[in-house]
Amino acid sequence: xxxxxxxxxxxxxxxxxxxxxxxxxxxxxxxxxxxxxxxxxxxxxxxxxxxxxxxxxxxxxxxxxxxxxxxxxxxxxxxxxxxxxxxxxxxxxxxxxxxxxxxxxxxxxxxxxxxxxxxxxxxxxxxxxxxxxxxxxxxxxxxxxxxxxxxxxxxxxxxxxxxxxxxxxxxxxxxxxxxxxxxxxxxxxxxxxxxxxxxxxxxxxxxxxxxxxxxxxxxxxxxxxxxxxxxxxxxxxxxxxxxxxxxxxxxxxxxxxxxxxxxxxxxxxxxxxxxxxxxxxxxxxxxxxxxxxxxxxxxxxxxx
Numbered sequence: 001x002x003x004x005x006x007x008x009x010x011x012x013x014x015x016x017x018x019x020x021x022x023x024x025x026x027x028x029x030x031x032x033x034x035x036x037x038x039x040x041x042x043x044x045x046x047x048x049x050x051x052x053x054x055x056x057x058x059x060x061x062x063x064x065x066x067x068x069x070x071x072x073x074x075x076x077x078x079x080x081x082x083x084x085x086x087x088x089x090x091x092x093x094x095x096x097x098x099x100x101x102x103x104x105x106x107x108x109x110x111x112x113x114x115x116x117x118x119x120x121x122x123x124x125x126x127x128x129x130x131x132x133x134x135x136x137x138x139x140x141x142x143x144x145x146x147x148x149x150x151x152x153x154x155x156x157x158x159x160x161x162x163x164x165x166x167x168x169x170x171x172x173x174x175x176x177x178x179x180x181x182x183x184x185x186x187x188x189x190x191x192x193x194x195x196x197x198x199x200x201x202x203x204x205x206x207x208x209x210x211x212x213x214x215x216x217x218x219x220x221x222x223x224x225x226x227x228x229x230x231x232x233x234x235x236x237x238x239x240x241x242x243x244x245x246x247x248x249x250x251x252x253x254x255x256x257x258x259x260x261x262x263x264x265x266x267x268x269x270x271x272x273x274x275x276x277x278x279x280x281x282x283x284x285x286x287x288x289x290x291x292x293x294x295x296x297x298x299x300x301x302x303x304x
Contacts, residue, residue: 012272022295034286042072087115093286094120143175145273163203208250
């Protein structure tokens with residue numbers, strides 16, 4: 001058996017095409033496009049790449065995208081004042097502070113300055129509380145993408161046993177809650193979990209999110225299980241020359257192909273869906289703030 005690849009690029013493209021039509025209808029009806037502000041602090045190369053990708057894809061679906069670049073030397077209070085100003089600005093629909101912030105800056109305090117109505121990353125305490133209580137709100141992008149990919153692969157997730165490896169507030173914990181909302185039975189595993197390999201092998205859906213290159217081996221995977229690999233790790237690739245690197249997930253992909261029923265690749269799996277869900281959140285935030293009707297996304301032409 002060779003696992004079916006879950007194509008995150010194709011899935012994200014389908015969602016973004018639907019969002020493009022939705023945004024065009026909003027502009028036609030209200031003469032204004034949703035607006036996303038991205039705050040980039042410092043010169044971290046990876047963050048710069050992520051922001052460029054987000055900006056490009058925001059513009060591609062017809063929304064406004066404005067990037068604010070701030071020096072790594074900015075003070076905590078000045079950064080918080082900048083985010084508070086965006087929260088007060090009625091023309092801003094979504095605010096994304098690119099993480100991680102440079103050393104010396106308190107990201108939690110900065111995130112707390114974001115108006116929850118504009119929290120398109122779903123990271124504020126209010127957003128987390130709404131998720132925990134099952135109330136409407138903006139959900140974290142990466143976990144939302146994981147659920148969409150799993151549902152596309154399996155259909156109804158009700159009753160499935162999901163094992164999430166990782167308990168971070170960015171992915172692990174919200175992913176567990178989002179799968180629980182799909183009537184799954186959820187196990188939140190982590191580095192201190194006893195017999196971790198055996199716990200993983202009990203999963204119908206396995207979601208590794210620990211940032212440990214190829215930690216999950218084929219022997220950890222239940223035959224036929226769906227694997228949603230959140231990890232993205234850079235490792236040396238001597239085959240491409242000295243100093244070369246490649247990206248791998250938390251799952252040993254090649255050997256997992258022989259056991260799993262379906263699996264996301266790295267890159268090209270969860271990553272593209274994260275940005276697509278960010279764009280979706282921006283549209284939802286704009287509609288909620290401005291009193292617009294939410295667009296119908298049920299017409300998305302998902303890849304087969």
